[in-house]
Amino acid sequence: MLNQASVFQEQFVPADIVHREDEVTTISNALRPIHSHGNPEVTFLFGPTGVGKTCVAKHTVNELEADLSDVDAQYVNCWQDYTRFGVLYKLLEGIDAHGTVHRQSTPKDELFNRLREQLSRPYVVILDEVDQLAEDHVLYDLYRIPEISLICIANRKDDVFPTLDTRVRSRLETGLELQFDRYSQSELVDILSGRVNEGLTAGVVTDDQLRRVAELASGDARVAIGTLRAAANAAHQSNATRITDAMITQGVPEARQRVEKDGLDRLTDHQQELYYIVKDDGPIAPGELYATYSERVSDPRCKRTVRKYLRKIEQYGLLESDGQKRARTYDER
């Protein structure tokens, strides 16, 4: 019944993008100067998780690569490569020019210079989760290289721009900004249908069931597809020929946990403790949160450090804060 499990994987990029045609066109147009040896403005994609930002970016770049033979492209997730070094190295890797580089012994601008020298043709760079970039000025570095076209992805505009150096910001703010919103239920159904047609044997899941999955995912394609994957796996393992409603109901928490766990894995014990306090007791005021936290752990970190943790957890999309200063409350997302 599972013909092609890969279509349910996180990083899968479908050949046909549904319900994001306008976005694909807009980004395509933004990249158009590449055809005539110009250099495009920076493109920003904003929106919550599971709304297709990464997918659309990758798809559009794939199309461009298929169109033009003399163009390079590289995808960088700034979660993994969050330093200037990491990003530059990844970009050199993308054009097979990384050679031998030692983290410490390589002079500061060696990587940058090497990248600039090696580039002879357009290089489209997708910077995903760009708000996680610890060293912003690398954005400015890349901006200065004429061959490089940037597509930057982040959850919220406010996560990116306020932290940027003003000089960097003023350059980047002139770029194109695209806001992605949550999918509607029927849009999610269409997305799911596409995957089902490719990945599953006909008749394994009904249209009604897909509607149910879409409804439970509340606009998040990541959760929707994850739910379907979990249900399909459950059916596969029990040698069933069809997905049952129970499998779907069971798949939802599984998919959500997976999304949650993704972020949680990146947190330290202290950060996880904070997350669980907020999850259990939220919405919770800063003072109370810190009091509870210092009770629960044996060696509490100072307040300043806890504030840094909370900011980080919030950026992971696990928590959200509301209000300013004394009136602020932390709550689960």
Next chain:
DNA sequence: CGTCCACAGGAATAAGTGGCGT
């Protein structure tokens, strides 16, 4: 409506880590 203070977040500083060449 003014004062106060809990809070956010920047900067400087200290302590710890890991890879490197010698």
Next chain:
DNA sequence: ACGCCACTTATTCCTGTGGACG
């Protein structure tokens, strides 16, 4: 083995500020 260097993480200190409260 050793020190060096780049870099990370936590702490202390500090400033600005918005909401609470008299």
